[in-house]
Amino acid sequence: MSEMSLEDLDHVGPATAQKLIDAGFNTIEAIAVASPAEIATSADIGESTAAKIINAARKSADIGGFETGDMVLDRRKLVGKLTTGCTEFNEMLGGGVETQSITELYGEFGSGKTQVAHQLAVNVQLPKEKGGLNGSVIMIDTENTFRPERIAQMVDGLSQKHGEDYDPEEFLKHIHVARAYNSNHQILLSDSASELANELKNTERPVRLFIVDSLTAHFRAEYVGRGTLADRQQKLNKHLHDLQRLGDLFNAAVIVTNQVMSKPDAFFGDPTKPIGGHILGHTATFRLYLRKSKGDKRIVRLVDSPNLPDGESIIAVTTEGLQDP
CATH class of the missing domain: 3.40.50.300 (P-loop containing nucleotide triphosphate hydrolases)
Known part of the structure; x- marks a missing residue:
C-alpha cells in the first residue's frame, strides 16, 4: 500500500498527480477520505473525475466499505x-x-x-x-x-x-x-x-x-x-x-x-x-x-x-x- 504512488491510481496522470500533491493530497489515504467537492476545488479537477479518483483510492487503501463488528474490534x-x-x-x-x-x-x-x-x-x-x-x-x-x-x-x-x-x-x-x-x-x-x-x-x-x-x-x-x-x-x-x-x-x-x-x-x-x-x-x-x-x-x-x-x-x-x- 505504502509503495503505491498517486500515479498508480486510475484516472491519475503525472499532471493530475502534481495538482493533487500541490493541493496537499500527498497520500492515497488522504485522497480516499476526501470528498469530491474538496478535491475538485483545491486541485482544479472536474468533480466527476475527482469522484473516480477517490473511488480508486478507496479500493487501493481498502477504505470505505462495510466491515463486520469483529473487524472493527480488531482495528x-x-x-x-x-x-x-x-x-x-x-x-x-x-x-x-x-x-x-x-x-x-x-x-x-x-x-x-x-x-x-x-x-x-x-x-x-x-x-x-x-x-x-x-x-x-x-x-x-x-x-x-x-x-x-x-x-x-x-x-x-x-x-x-x-x-x-x-x-x-x-x-x-x-x-x-x-x-x-x-x-x-x-x-x-x-x-x-x-x-x-x-x-x-x-x-x-x-x-x-x-x-x-x-x-x-x-x-x-x-x-x-x-x-x-x-x-x-x-x-x-x-x-x-x-x-x-x-x-x-x-x-x-x-x-x-x-x-x-x-x-x-x-x-x-x-x-x-x-x-x-x-x-x-x-x-x-x-x-x-x-x-x-x-x-x-x-x-x-x-x-x-x-x-x-x-x-x-x-x-x-x-x-x-x-x-x-
Missing part, C-alpha cells in the same frame, strides 16, 4: 492510550487520551486547559511502557499560550517521577508549534500539519498528537453577531473534520481547547457553557469540563463519551506538571 486494538500523568484522570478516560479521537477541553480562563495540553505534549514522547506513544507533537497556538519554559519544568517533573534523567531540549525538539493569527490561517495550518506529519510518518518519532489551543478564540472574535453564525459554524465544522482526519490517518490523539460563555439566565446549575454549539458537541469524541477548585487543584468532568460513563476526577496543577492531588 480498535491499534488505538493508543496516552497517559495524563494522573491516576484518577486516566481511569476516568478508560486508560488515557485516545488516538483517532478528538478530545475537547473546555472551561473558564485559569482552569488548566493549556496546562493539560502542555503535559500531554510532554507525555506523548515517553515510551509506551511509561504511558506515552513514542511520538512527536504538532501544536497550533492561537492565543500565544505555548511556553517552552513550562515544558522544561514538566520534563524535570517527569525525571523526578520516573527516576530518569530526561533532557528538556530533546523534548522541545519534537514539539512543532505554529502561531495562528486568524481563523483562515488556523485552517491553513491544519493542512500544513498534514504535510509535516506525512514527512515524519516513517521516522523514529511519528506525529502522535495534534493540539489546537484554542480552537474557538479566532472564530469567536471574527464572527460577531447572529448574522455570521451560519458561516462561522460551517468553517468550524470543516476545520474539525480536517482535524479528525489527521487523527485517523496518523493514529494520533487530537486535543482541542475551547472557551466558555456565561448564561446569565441559568438559575440552576452551572451557568458556563462551551462555545461552538452543537457542531463541536457532536464532532468531539470526548468532552472534558475543567474548573478550579481549592489551591492548585482542578476538577475534570467527563461530560460526553461514546463508551464511558460520565465521571469526575481531581488533578493538581503543580510546577512539576499535572499530578495526583
Whole structure:
C-alpha cells in the first residue's frame, strides 16, 4: 500500500498527480477520505473525475466499505492510550487520551486547559511502557499560550517521577508549534500539519498528537453577531473534520481547547457553557469540563463519551506538571 504512488491510481496522470500533491493530497489515504467537492476545488479537477479518483483510492487503501463488528474490534486494538500523568484522570478516560479521537477541553480562563495540553505534549514522547506513544507533537497556538519554559519544568517533573534523567531540549525538539493569527490561517495550518506529519510518518518519532489551543478564540472574535453564525459554524465544522482526519490517518490523539460563555439566565446549575454549539458537541469524541477548585487543584468532568460513563476526577496543577492531588 505504502509503495503505491498517486500515479498508480486510475484516472491519475503525472499532471493530475502534481495538482493533487500541490493541493496537499500527498497520500492515497488522504485522497480516499476526501470528498469530491474538496478535491475538485483545491486541485482544479472536474468533480466527476475527482469522484473516480477517490473511488480508486478507496479500493487501493481498502477504505470505505462495510466491515463486520469483529473487524472493527480488531482495528480498535491499534488505538493508543496516552497517559495524563494522573491516576484518577486516566481511569476516568478508560486508560488515557485516545488516538483517532478528538478530545475537547473546555472551561473558564485559569482552569488548566493549556496546562493539560502542555503535559500531554510532554507525555506523548515517553515510551509506551511509561504511558506515552513514542511520538512527536504538532501544536497550533492561537492565543500565544505555548511556553517552552513550562515544558522544561514538566520534563524535570517527569525525571523526578520516573527516576530518569530526561533532557528538556530533546523534548522541545519534537514539539512543532505554529502561531495562528486568524481563523483562515488556523485552517491553513491544519493542512500544513498534514504535510509535516506525512514527512515524519516513517521516522523514529511519528506525529502522535495534534493540539489546537484554542480552537474557538479566532472564530469567536471574527464572527460577531447572529448574522455570521451560519458561516462561522460551517468553517468550524470543516476545520474539525480536517482535524479528525489527521487523527485517523496518523493514529494520533487530537486535543482541542475551547472557551466558555456565561448564561446569565441559568438559575440552576452551572451557568458556563462551551462555545461552538452543537457542531463541536457532536464532532468531539470526548468532552472534558475543567474548573478550579481549592489551591492548585482542578476538577475534570467527563461530560460526553461514546463508551464511558460520565465521571469526575481531581488533578493538581503543580510546577512539576499535572499530578495526583
